[in-house]
Amino acid sequence: MTNIAMPDTPNGSRFGWTKPARREEFETRGKAEGLPTYRVVFQGQTKDFPIIRVPIDLPKYRMVNGRTASLQVEHLALNPDDRRDLFIGDPEMWDAQEAQHALLIQLGRQSELDKYFADPAHKQVDPLLLDQDGFAVNGNRRLSAWRDLIHSDPAKYGHFEHIDVVVLPHATEKEINQLEARLQIEKDIRAEYDWDAEANMMLVKMERFGFTPADLCHLYKMKEGDLQQLLDMREYADEYLRSRGKTDMWSEVSSQEHTFQRLVQSRGKLSGGVGRKELFKEAAFALIDDPSAVGRLYTAIPELALSLDKVTERLAGEFDVASDVHDDELDALFGGGVADNASDREAALAAVLRDEQSLPRAREIIADVLESERQLKKDNKKTGYLLDMCAKANSALTVAAKDGLRPESKLGGVEKQLNEIDARVAVIRAFLAQHAKA
Template sequence: MNYNYKVNIRPQHERQKSLNELLNSTSRTFTSYDVFEGKPEILKVVTLPLHFPIYRMSNGRTQTHQLAYISEKGSDPDFFSLGEENASVQQIQHDILKIFAHEGTETITPIIDELERAKQQTEPLLITPAGIVVNGNRRLAAMRELYHAHPDDFSVFKNVECAVLPPLDIQQIDDIEIRLQMTPETKLPYSWIDESLKIKKQILAGRKEEEIARLMRKKPVEIKKSLSALNYADMYLKEWKKRPFDYSLVEAGEQFFYDLVSSLKGKENQLLEANIRMAWILFDNRTNLGSRIYSFNKILGEKAQDVLSNLSERLEIDTSPENENTPEFDSEFELQNNEDSYQPLISIFEDSSRQDEVFDELRAVCQTILDSAKTAKEGKSALSAVQDAHTRLLEVDLTKADSNTYKGIDRQLQEILNKAAELREKLKEYLKSIIV
């Protein structure tokens, strides 16, 4: 990482002593409506040197970047949380915040651009009695960068105005951050991952979904869906990519992972496992699919069994029920034995050497189903299916076929001939009815 501003930290006891002295001598105040819900809190305001405050590591906005750093460097999971008083860790946090200081939206100007234009601090930072910044971490990083780069032009940032909070526990501080974030017209929005991680943290702290929903101004069902989407993202990173917590890989997949929550609902056992792996393969190849990935993901949810059946034929995988010779025990066991076994397909999905092949076939199957749905309303689905079968046959090149597949090819061609003959006989009957 390239550092510009260099972070220096005063020991915590020195910061607290200095703050106590300043608090006893100041008469300036700032009224905040975010410290406690439903009532204003009058806070004392002090002026501190730019280097004095330290960044809060438990910052919802920076969770994703922190976890990515830990994953990349192989650092201890508590690297940031235990390093709040460590200058080198604070320096890394500064660099992360510097990224956010340059980010904006169509309606929100990047904070560093706004400070560069205004050349003034319009609102005090919120800090704890130990000088830890609860609100204003991005602003502090931006002011430090501007002052470091051009001290004469931005001398106003040599000192910063800070409103000091009363002593609060960790949960109360988290609540302040959440309340402040619920003003999207002025705040840079959290990424979907950061927001979901924030929700998960609240759940792990023992809070109920209804309470979190009220605090975040959401519906309980939205809280549940955020947690489920995050769970699937975690599964993808840990089990499929073998890169747990590297959320940079899924940051652009908000709609995809939220759609999965509905697509996978009600599925279980091998059908669920096969569906999940097909979804992972689609997401791996999202750049080749564009917006079609959402249509294909929906197809996997609604017609997973049809997709798997067609895919098994294309890949020549036998998914007939297992244990055909197993004696009957009871009706429930018999029902399970009559279900398709998707384990052979699951094994192929997990074979990295075949994933390109699987993706090509999966894309073709999904596209065929999608096209059939579009033409069904027009009465053209049958013609479309026949045309697709014809196109697939034209693609067959026997000169490149493995000799071990000759018998299988012959068997499939015979099945095609039988099916074609059957369809032609039915078609003759339909044609006669039209003539009559």
């Protein structure tokens, strides 16, 4: 096997020959007569391109690869000593190709592509698509899997020593993106993108290549609302990761697509001011930290939005949050001004949820409120609902009177709760007086 530490010779690296050597090889092999062809819709036309066989070491990986968009930024976060332009600098560099190879291998294992091709009976079917310089426009994961296999056992996987490729003519970045988008939309055995990788890919195309949201919607056959929701999900996920000291660690949220989708949808329906929405977001983040507290997050997030008033009351009582506390950061962010008392309290509670010491207890309270609301929905369909609720309240107060009257007990807010209990009891007594049989 060729020594991979010799990247300067034409065929001295597993991760691509030099550019002049690649182009010379394409020209030489393209002159052969009777080459088979492969049909590709490219540059607005359906064309038949010749298929040539090249050594597997020849092609280079394409750095602007949607599936690795999240993994690339996470790689840089995990490897601070690597150069910052590893994936956006010169794609010919061997260290960039080596790093991209490792990320593609990781993706291949997640989709079990490595296991599929580990069976020698499973050989190449469709050619890889390369641009004129030999970078893989389509088939990067397959290329990495084949290289890994033949490197591990040259005798067993010798059928991957040469591979079929199609070399596309000169094209603009936009034309390459159009081809990629079309191939990604096709329904076949290709693995679907993780939501965060798709979102990061869209962001890269906008920031680095000047695509507009309208361009992306046209390319990927998306509705504008769906694209905006995806970008909003990414923004919340990015904020969540940064707030937890996990910047760019996208693997932490890859499995939480529905959670962030519900967060975006639910927050958009919330009434009230900035403080209320900030409180909801921080409460949602608290649940994402420990999903076991509430079960399925994609159902707990909408429940949190519906029960936010009760969550607010419980948190305010627990943490003695005054109604006239202002959040200077929020005031500065949204232009100053005096917020109403409710908004001040919600902003203050959001700050409580950002405090590491307060967070565990706050999460317990949120989970308790959500569980209580779930039980209430079940119970309120019963004819004995009123009696059951009174019995539960009586039991809770009995326990409080028996075990809670201790010198060290927290007394702040207790008087307010008792006054509210008295008011509720008065309403129930009035109902009984009106409807009870003589």
